[in-house]
Amino acid sequence: MRIAMLAPVAWRTPPRHYGPWERVVSLLTEELVARGVDVTLFATADSLTAAELRAVCPTGYEEDPGLDPKVWECLHISEVFESAGEFDLIHNHFDFLPLSYSRLVKTPVLTTIHGFSSPKILPVYKKYNGSSFYVSISNADRSPELNYVATVYHGIDMDRFTFDPEGGADLLFFGRIHHDKGAREAIEIARRCGRRLVMAGIIQDRDYFIREVKPHLDGKNVCYIGSIGPAERDNLLGSAYALLHPINFNEPFGLSVVEAMACGTPVIAFNRGSMPELICDGVNGFLVRDVEEAVTAVEKIPAINRAMCRKTVEERFTSARMADDYIRVYQRILDITRQSVM
Structure with a gap:
């Protein structure tokens, strides 16, 4: 089985700090290679992998402002499809754009839909719905207008997350500084609980940061430490x-939720999107409707067994399990395409 793994080129694979799609691609690629699968990773030239690496983009365009994203995305995607005949399957993690190449090659294309940035991109997925294969990253993040071959939850490398049976006293916000992620709500929850809040993540919306976050940063009660x-x-x-996860959108998955639980840290999340698929209310965290319920949930945290948080991830969200699931998907697609040729 020869797989062309198409990563984004916004960041290096694996990312140095931020880059959730690149992180998933890296974890999957390395797990597949460890199983003896022949994988060629199409990513930035500075990427690190045990697979064969092919690259035209020198580094992530988010890390080098001198690179024009459209130019390097076009060169990157065309590199994969111009060599499509070398592979049994192309696994696309690059969103919708590569689909416009998919009918020009005989190699089947599997696209992991890492979320819908906007309903405006749905027409592309609908056009190629009958000729490509789609995987969702949660059952909640499925469009009723598309057909899916499977749902495959993201997985993480458990060796990179150390279980802490005690934890500490501070609340944590770990994610993009953006309205979607609920940074302002996290500050309000912490203030009402009288607990210190540590915030980490890239500033994706600077106006939002200046308006909703920066006025509260005092280095004592609310501390922002960057990415x-x-x-x-x-x-x-x-x-x-x-971990506070007071999201204002339907989260497609939520890697930080799983990563926190891997360390034993319970998660308090607004009950939207994929959260009920990751969090068992009262077992590894709490699902809440608003800030008020989140404040109440903070008081209940001592009832959560941190070992159960870790166990959830060990059983459901490892990179090994993710690779196993994708291998089954690959085989199913190859079986379908072979039968259609006969």
Whole structure:
């Protein structure tokens, strides 16, 4: 089985700090290679992998402002499809754009839909619905207008997340500083609980940051530490009292939720999108409707067994399980395409 793995090129694969899609691609690629699958990773030239690496884009365009995203995305995607005949399957993690190439090659194309950035992109997925294969990353993130071959939850490398049976006293917000992720709501929850809040993540909406977050940063009650790498992430997640995830959108998955639980840290999340598929209310965290319910949930955190948080991830959200699921999907697609040729 020869797989062409198409990663985004916004960031390096794996990312140095932020880059959730690139992180998933890296974890999946390395797990597949460890199983003996022949994988060629199409990613930035500075990417790190045990697979064969093919690259035209020197580095992530989010890391080098001198790179024009459209130019390098076009060069990157065309590189994959111009060599499509070398592979049994192309696994697309690059959103909708590569689908416009898919009918020009005989190699089947599997697209993992990492979420819908806007309903405006749906027409592309609808056009290729009958000729490509789609995987959703949660049951909640499925469009009723599309057909899916499977739902495959993201997985993480458990060795990179240390279980902390005690945790600490601080609440944690770990994600993009953006209205969608509920940074302002996290500050309000912490204020009403009288607990210190540590915030980490890229500033994706600077106006929002200046208006809703910056006025509350005092280094004492609310502390913003920026975007952090894997080593700092492990310690930060494990030492938290709870992760606050007060989202204002239907979260397609939520890697930070799983990563926090892997360290033993319970999660308090607004009950939207995929959250009920990740969090068992009262077992590894709490599903709440609003800030008021989140404040009440903070008081209930001592009732959560941190070992159960870790166990949830070990049983359901490892990179090994993710690779197993995708191998089954690959085989199913190859069986379908072979039968259609006969």
